[in-house]
Amino acid sequence: MTAPLLPFGLSAGIEAAIGADSVSKGQTMSAASRADRIRDLNDAFRTHLEGGKCLLSAGVSDLGVSFASAAIAAVRAFDAFTPDNDPYGERDFGSFEIGGERLYWKIDYYDNSLEFGSKDPADPQQTKRVLTIMLADEY
Numbered sequence: 407m408t409a410p411l412l413p414f415g416l417s418a419g420i421e422a423a424i425g426a427d428s429v430s431k432g433q434t435m436s437a438a439s440r441a442d443r444i445r446d447l448n449d450a451f452r453t454h455l456e457g458g459k460c461l462l463s464a465g466v467s468d469l470g471v472s473f474a475s476a477a478i479a480a481v482r483a484f485d486a487f488t489p490d491n492d493p494y495g496e497r498d499f500g501s502f503e504i505g506g507e508r509l510y511w512k513i514d515y516y517d518n519s520l521e522f523g524s525k526d527p528a529d530p531q532q533t534k535r536v537l538t539i540m541l542a543d544e545y
Contacts, residue, residue, distance in 0.1 A: 435528065441495045443528040448497045448513050451535045453482050458535035459520070465541035466509070476504050477539050481511045496527075501542065508542035 435443070451458050455478075462474055484500045491499060498513040515527035516534045524533040 440528050444496045444498075447528070447530055447533075448535070452484070452497070452511075452513065452537060455482070455537070457530065458537065460537045461539070463538065463540035463544045465544045466539055469507070473504065473507075477509055480504060480509075481537065481539055484511070509539060510542055510545055511537060511539045513537050 450456075460478065462477070466474055466477055480502050481500065484502060486500065486502075487497055491501065499511065501508060501510045503509070514536045515524035516522065516536055517524055518532060518534055520534055520536070527533050
């Protein structure tokens with residue numbers, strides 16, 4: 407039934423009905439420029455850790471402050487992106503080793519309340535990034 411969408415009016419379109427109206431119709435972003443924007447925002451967040459949250463898994467924390475500090479430094483310096491580990495060009499995932507331990511990191515996109523997924527990860531005004539660093543066996 408479409409009755410719940412009627413308050414938005416037919417001219418508003420599905421974007422307004424679901425609240426995804428951050429990019430006006432006249433300013434749509436191409437898929438390539440959208441991926442470029444997300445990549446740039448992810449790189450800035452990952453290297454500076456500002457504008458979001460950084461979480462360490464229990465396994466990383468259990469290995470001590472020195473290990474956790476080294477893991478954060480490795481993520482901030484990470485640049486080994488390939489088509490295999492970054493197929494969409496957004497630079498939101500990586501893996502590396504420290505002291506024989508394989509680790510993964512991942513950036514996820516949330517709304518500003520950190521309760522739901524972001525409607526538009528390319529828009530920093532409505533997106534909070536969360537970087538999680540974990541041991542591979544915790545994935």
